[in-house]
Amino acid sequence: MARTDAINSLQTDRTTPSDTTGATGSGPPGAATESGIGLRSASKPLSWWARARRDKVLLLMALPGLVLLLVFHYLPLLGNLIAFQEYLPFVPFGRSAWVGLDNFAVIFNGDAEFLNALKNTLLITLVQVIFVFPAPIALALLLNSLLSERIKRIVQSVLYLPHFLSWVIVIAIFQQILGGSGLINNFLRSHGMGTIDFLGNPDGFIALLTSQVIWKDTGWGTILFLAALTQIDPGLYEAARVDGASRWRQLWHVTVPGIRGLIILLLILRLGDSLTVGFEQIILQQNLVGRPASEVLDTYVYNNGVLAGQWGVSAAVGLVKGLVAVVLVIGANKIAHIFGEAGVYQK
Amino acid sequence: MSTVQKLQNGIDDGPAMSSRVLKTVVLAVCCAVVIVPFLGVISTSIASQQHVTNSGGFVLWPDAFNLDAYKSIFNGGVVQRALLVSIVIAGGGTLISLAGSTMLAYSLSRPGSFGQRPILMIVLFSILFSPGLIPNYLVVKQFGLLDSLLALILPTAISGFNVIVLRSFFMGIPESVLDSARIDGAGDFRIFWSIVLPLSRAVLAVVGLFYAVGYWNAFFNAMLYISDTAKWPLQLVLRTYVINNTELSSGDLGGAAADQLPPQESIQMAILVVSLVPILIVYPFLQRHFAKGMLTGAVKG
Numbered sequence: 001m002a003r004t005d006a007i008n009s010l011q012t013d014r015t016t017p018s019d020t021t022g023a024t025g026s027g028p029p030g031a032a033t034e035s036g037i038g039l040r041s042a043s044k045p046l047s048w049w050a051r052a053r054r055d056k057v058l059l060l061m062a063l064p065g066l067v068l069l070l071v072f073h074y075l076p077l078l079g080n081l082i083a084f085q086e087y088l089p090f091v092p093f094g095r096s097a098w099v100g101l102d103n104f105a106v107i108f109n110g111d112a113e114f115l116n117a118l119k120n121t122l123l124i125t126l127v128q129v130i131f132v133f134p135a136p137i138a139l140a141l142l143l144n145s146l147l148s149e150r151i152k153r154i155v156q157s158v159l160y161l162p163h164f165l166s167w168v169i170v171i172a173i174f175q176q177i178l179g180g181s182g183l184i185n186n187f188l189r190s191h192g193m194g195t196i197d198f199l200g201n202p203d204g205f206i207a208l209l210t211s212q213v214i215w216k217d218t219g220w221g222t223i224l225f226l227a228a229l230t231q232i233d234p235g236l237y238e239a240a241r242v243d244g245a246s247r248w249r250q251l252w253h254v255t256v257p258g259i260r261g262l263i264i265l266l267l268i269l270r271l272g273d274s275l276t277v278g279f280e281q282i283i284l285q286q287n288l289v290g291r292p293a294s295e296v297l298d299t300y301v302y303n304n305g306v307l308a309g310q311w312g313v314s315a316a317v318g319l320v321k322g323l324v325a326v327v328l329v330i331g332a333n334k335i336a337h338i339f340g341e342a343g344v345y346q347k
Numbered sequence: 348m349s350t351v352q353k354l355q356n357g358i359d360d361g362p363a364m365s366s367r368v369l370k371t372v373v374l375a376v377c378c379a380v381v382i383v384p385f386l387g388v389i390s391t392s393i394a395s396q397q398h399v400t401n402s403g404g405f406v407l408w409p410d411a412f413n414l415d416a417y418k419s420i421f422n423g424g425v426v427q428r429a430l431l432v433s434i435v436i437a438g439g440g441t442l443i444s445l446a447g448s449t450m451l452a453y454s455l456s457r458p459g460s461f462g463q464r465p466i467l468m469i470v471l472f473s474i475l476f477s478p479g480l481i482p483n484y485l486v487v488k489q490f491g492l493l494d495s496l497l498a499l500i501l502p503t504a505i506s507g508f509n510v511i512v513l514r515s516f517f518m519g520i521p522e523s524v525l526d527s528a529r530i531d532g533a534g535d536f537r538i539f540w541s542i543v544l545p546l547s548r549a550v551l552a553v554v555g556l557f558y559a560v561g562y563w564n565a566f567f568n569a570m571l572y573i574s575d576t577a578k579w580p581l582q583l584v585l586r587t588y589v590i591n592n593t594e595l596s597s598g599d600l601g602g603a604a605a606d607q608l609p610p611q612e613s614i615q616m617a618i619l620v621v622s623l624v625p626i627l628i629v630y631p632f633l634q635r636h637f638a639k640g641m642l643t644g645a646v647k648g
Contacts, residue, residue, distance in 0.1 A: 055461040057535040058454040065451030072502040073473045079482030158378045166564030168582045172589045173384045181404040318479035
């Protein structure tokens with residue numbers, strides 16, 4: 001969800017400049033300041049202080065939300081400084097000793113536990129890009145080709161639902177189906193076959209994670225693609241048909257190019273998340289499969305930081321992870337621009 | 348949408364029979380994969396004791412309508428308390444989030460207002476970068492919020508994304524409506540309260556429900572910040588007693604020690620159903636609005 005959220009917002013913002021000018025242009029220019037009631041569509045520039053005074057109510061209204069964002073989003077960014085400290089939780093903040101890059105040694109010296117977490121993270125990302133990413137595209141194309149609007153609605157209602165469940169609920173449901181006394185194993189037992197350990201099997205852990213993500217979010221993921229599909233000019237299909245294109249050729253030459261921009265956009269955002277994989281989902285199931293198979297960077301930070309008290313080292317890993325994500329998004333966006341795609345944001 | 352489809356399917360000779368059958372089967376399987384587990388969860392929570400025991404703990408279709416499991420969890424024990432906590436967090440949190448977000452979004456939606464650019468940047472960047480687990484934890488700790496329900500509300504109270512959605516909706520309200528109110532002498536707050544908010548009911552419903560679902564589902568923050576079991580929200584109870592399979596004693600459930608309990612599986616599934624119900628109740632409303640509320644102006648490209 002967080003991903004699609006970000007896209008929506010960025011795209012929204014891209015449309016705002018024109019909105020703004022549209023709104024200002026519609027008012028009677030100049031009339032506002034002369035009548036002295038402080039309309040903001042003024043053509044005469046006001047001084048800095050006069051504008052602040054005029055908008056004091058607006059500024060006050062923005063304040064609570066802004067403070068919450070600053071305190072709980074931007075202050076923690078500063079908190080990343082403990083990555084450079086020998087942080088002790090019971091000493092007041094800022095009194096811990098500065099240790100320079102010592103905490104980063106675990107990353108650069110190739111600590112085995114860290115490397116294992118990194119390996120698992122990248123492996124899970126790779127598997128999910130291959131299996132999770134295309135699933136909503138395929139489902140959206142399938143839904144889009146349905147004849148009946150009503151059936152489409154019903155199917156959508158059903159398939160969107162799991163997205164709104166918490167990970168705790170999703171995993172509880174999976175346990176009921178796949179667990180030792182779950183539906184499938186009961187069936188196998190009652191038919192005299194051996195049971196399968198789906199949940200505690202380290203080799204199958206990535207498959208388990210992947211199937212859970214697909215179950216939860218594939219339906220929801222179709223929303224964006226379905227919206228993009230409606231934007232394709234129907235004339236293109238007509239033209240393709242006149243040229244004798246079969247339905248598959250139409251799909252390949254009209255539909256796919258029509259949603260290519262969105263696919264690339266989502267891939268870029270996915271890249272930014274490549275070091276972030278299903279934290280809640282994994283923490284909840286880690287006991288069953290053990291840490292070697294399930295440790296990813298986020299769980300490494302949690303287990304070593306909050307639980308084992310290595311605050312500085314964990315913050316260092318978290319910081320590097322965040323920086324890598326930013327670099328990946330910006331880099332991928334550059335590449336998208338080079339190939340003439342819109343990317344996540346414009347230059 | 349409909350024109351595309353007509354062109355694709357109406358004028359065209361339509362897909363072949365075989366592909367139509369294949370489509371139906373694929374979609375039916377997809378729907379079944381979602382529906383069957385829900386059915387099983389609800390069935391297990393209401394089936395009779397013997398039925399649950401005989402079928403090894405999970406029932407697909409109940410043989411009876413037996414509310415014992417629900418009676419036992421609403422006996423005043425840990426589940427009932429957690430339900431109350433979850434309701435308080437979701438209700439109070441949604442109010443705080445909506446108040447903060449709508450006011451912030453409104454002030455960002457007035458063209459040319461003072462300080463708009465930098466504030467907008469602050470909101471946008473908060474969507475792109477997340478500060479990381481450890482620093483978040485330390486900030487909550489520094490503010491003395493550990494083991495306080497506020498720790499489950501304040502850190503996630505403002506979602507930059509929701510602010511942007513609200514802002515783009517507010518910007519769509521015709522400026523002339525607001526100007527005429529201004530000429531009648533209304534101040535910014537008055538305009539926001541008496542004109543903008545009433546015009547924005549649909550988007551307020553969507554954003555409010557998104558916040559509410561977020562608070563209801565939040566599990567990790569509770570695990571991180573709340574150690575006092577009396578303040579556990581429902582998701583932590585689910586984790587402990589359903590996923591980790593900790594046995595619920597009748598003491599946990601607020602009953603006398605000698606009470607005969609329904610099978611653990613039924614109790615677990617009853618807790619699961621209780622935590623599902625609010626989502627299932629708000630879902631139709633969400634469903635009606637989200638496509639509209641989320642996509643208007645959002646996905647134009």
